[in-house]
Amino acid sequence: MLSPSSSAKRSRSRFAIPAVAYSATPVKLFANISEKHPSATVTQKAPSAIAQRLPDPKSTERTQRFREFELDGRVYVVTGGAQGLGLGLAEAVVEAGGHVYCLDVQGKPNETFLDTQQRLAQCYGATLHYRQVDVQHAEQLETVISAIGEKHSRMDGLIAAAAIQRVEPALTYPPEQMTKMMNVNYGGVYYSAVACARQMIKYKTAGSMLLVGSMSGLNANKGLTSSVYNSSKAAVIQLGRSLAMEWGQIIDGKAIRVNVLSPGNIMTPMVEQNFKDDPSLKETWERANMMGRLSEVREYRGAALFMLSDASSFMTGSNLVIDGGYTAW
Known part of the structure; x- marks a missing residue:
């Protein structure tokens, strides 16, 4: 574990950019005119809003780039975080400075999780934890x-x-x-959101929730007979809108923002099993989107960071679809 001081240093260096100076003193424009007409001296305009945020050029402090994406010191729960998309998104939150608790039904995390946990602990001042929870059980979620x-x-x-x-x-x-x-795909999302919201209200930390839906909640996937799965994801998309409405001004007039991320076909352990069951499915899905390929977990990290951070502070009740154009035909 890194000390708070080392954590702060790493945070600054991760997003640091060189200082940019501006002059607040009067300057002469068009020197030849000013020499003939001394009254033609022009005073520089007040610095813009961006310039006002820049550090004093004499200071040793360095500014940060894209501070809206910082999650330093914030605490997040990730369900389904033992592997796949959940673990990939949890990693992004830790890299941005957040303390993350991955909840999953597995008795203990697999080697992939442990490797990720060790690597992140060595590189960032944040933490990654694991808790065994069955999201079907509201009482378990509430307790943890x-x-x-x-x-x-x-x-x-x-x-x-x-x-x-x-x-x-x-x-x-x-x-x-x-x-x-x-119970898992819809109920687990519902119970998790409610349990987290209770804590956010208790400690007055208005924040953001990302519910993982799917493009399958918007259309029927070619070659995949999964009517119940598709229906469960459609329910998650509607849940996001409904909770966003309920919690839009719930903490002293501030929002618990709720948005849905709907990925397309991703190479995860679950999808790899689909391909083992039906080897022709991979080619079918690749032809079905505009980019002619499947996505990888890493391609959703930026979207998750955007949706959780202050960068999306006016975004709630939305469904962000990232599917390579699958649903845009």
Whole structure:
């Protein structure tokens, strides 16, 4: 673990840019005119809003670039964070300075998580933690998230990425499996958001939530019989709008912002299993979007950071679709 002082130094260096100076003293424009007409001296205009934020050129302090994206000291919960998209987005939050708690049903995180945790601890002043939680159970989520909030006396947001998938024709879909999928993919998102919101209200830390939907909530994927999965993601998109409305002015007139990120086809362990079950599916999906390829987890990091940070401070109730043009045909 890095000390607070070393953390601050790393934060400054991560986004530091050289100081830029401006002159506040009168200057002479068009010297030849001024020499003939001394009254033609022109005074420089007051510095712009951008210039006013620049440091004193004599100061040893350095300014930061894109400070709106900084998450230093903030606390976030990521469900489904043991692997795949959840872990990839959690990593981005830690790199931006956030303290992240990954919640997943697995008894312990896999090697990928542990490798990521060790690497981040060595490079950044933030932290990555793991807690075993089944998002189907509201009481478990409430207990764990409440303890996180109490430890830090704050809660700044959520990435709700926990989800499962079952490829099955509707005519043979087992009723108990439909119930389980809706409990995880929709209920888990709902319970996670409510538990985090309670902590955000308790500690008066208005922040942002990112609910992971899918382009599958907007259309039927070619070659994939997953009616229940698609329906669960459509429900998440609608949930984002509804919670954004409820929590738009809930903390002393400030918002808990709620937005949905709807990815296209991503190379994750879940999708790799789809390709094992149906080898022809990969080519079908590649042809289905405008870029002719599948996405990778890293291509959603910037969007997540934008949606959680102050860079999107006037954004709520939105659904950001990143699908390589799949739904734009």
